[in-house]
Amino acid sequence: MDKITRKTSFGQWFSPINFQLFEEQVKTKKLDYYTKKLTTESFLKLLLFAQLQEVESLHALGDCLFNDQLQKGIDLESINISQLSRRINGLNPELFQCLFLDLVAQIHAKTHYTKLVMPLKIIDSSTLPLNLTNHKWAKFRKTKAGVKLHLRLVFMEKGASYPEKVVITTAKEHDRGYLDYERFDRMTDDGYFFLSRLRKNAVIREVYDFKLPNDSTVLSDQMVLIGTTQNRAENYFRLLKVMDSKGNELQLITNRFDLSAEENSEMYKSRWAIGLFFKWIKQHLSIKKFYGQSEWAIQNQVFIGIIVFCLHVLMQIETKSKRKTLQISRYLRAALWKPAHILLRKIEGKAIP
Structure with a gap:
């Protein structure tokens, strides 16, 4: 991870995601054809935010977009709940599984x-x-x-x-x-x-x-x-x-x-x-209440939850931190829109100037 960065903590945290691989998958599967607003990339970032913040429902997630910083972070100003529902229920989970395996x-x-x-x-x-x-x-x-x-x-x-x-x-x-x-x-x-x-x-x-x-x-x-x-x-x-x-x-x-x-x-x-991992999945990620009812919706949310865990592990490895993933998650939520170097120094246990 590049510590000299102007990224937000949120952007730095999900930066290990291979967006080139992601875009190739989106193009191959034609997932953004006829999509004017909710691109697959924006949807991915929104779901990562939702899991990280343990947002309880799609309605609550839509309300989160009143936040200007979130709008800028995911390149989306507002969204209809029905559009979110169609995406989570109709998106083949192979896409998120592919991202998970790349992080592994x-x-x-x-x-x-x-x-x-x-x-x-x-x-x-x-x-x-x-x-x-x-x-x-x-x-x-x-x-x-x-x-x-x-x-x-x-x-x-x-x-x-x-x-x-x-x-x-x-x-x-x-x-x-x-x-x-x-x-x-x-x-x-x-x-x-x-x-x-x-x-x-x-x-x-x-x-x-x-x-x-x-x-x-x-x-x-x-x-x-x-x-x-x-x-x-x-x-x-x-x-x-x-x-x-x-x-x-x-x-x-x-x-x-x-x-x-x-x-x-x-x-x-x-x-x-x-x-402990199963406990993490059930308690600290937002899958206590699923966003969709289809089999794909459930699998999508589980894979997003596991991706979140892997991103925490990568941040733990990159910063050579002895802090547990749960502590890293807390720091990230507290510093979500602050400059990335503030979060990195906190995880590394260094003083923040």
């Missing part, structure tokens, strides 16, 4: 690992509830509707993390193979490591019982074969029994025999990072 590539390029041979990646899913009356296409129980966010999160050193891959489905779809014996075999054969929680009813045959240190917090450490005769993994794996923070016994399965039982147990605890 930028984070990859700017992230360096010193202790890990490969970054730790955490896979999980979370359901975002929807109103059944307005979202019958997302019905998954008699009285409920929702979408499921399937996520792969990269856990970086020093506790920071960012989403790497996102798939959005209806909530009735089962989790995407997180506990899959065939996948465990494939990953092991291909040289990848994994660590996963095993179901209590899993069929296990003990092969060897490793001795644990007297002061170990791990309950047991074994080499095992998993699965039935008809459906069994081919490789030997390691089964660890540990206690969670609530006193419940957990079974962890892994192919990492090079780490100690304690190191594997500690690695599993890093999965709290994906829980």
